[in-house]
Amino acid sequence: MNKAHQVIANYVDSHPDQTFREIATVFKVSSTTISKVAKAFGLSRFAGGLSVAKVLLFVERANLESNTNAV
Numbered sequence: 001m002n003k004a005h006q007v008i009a010n011y012v013d014s015h016p017d018q019t020f021r022e023i024a025t026v027f028k029v030s031s032t033t034i035s036k037v038a039k040a041f042g043l044s045r046f047a048g049g050l051s052v053a054k055v056l057l058f059v060e061r062a063n064l065e066s067n068t069n070a071v
């Protein structure tokens with residue numbers, strides 16, 4: 001991998017709240033390029049563009065709501 005790919009991978013890793021599409025806009029490349037670079041560096045997002053951070057936030061909110069409704 002080249003230096004540009006390393007920069008992209010570092011950005012993907014340090015911005016878990018952003019989708020590949022959002023990151024692609026920052027770097028003016030396609031989201032497919034971001035996906036390929038991320039995959040090469042062992043980084044991932046969930047299908048539909050959700051990052052791990054966003055999924056965890058949804059789960060946390062769901063848990064809070066279910067605990068509130070149980071009272």
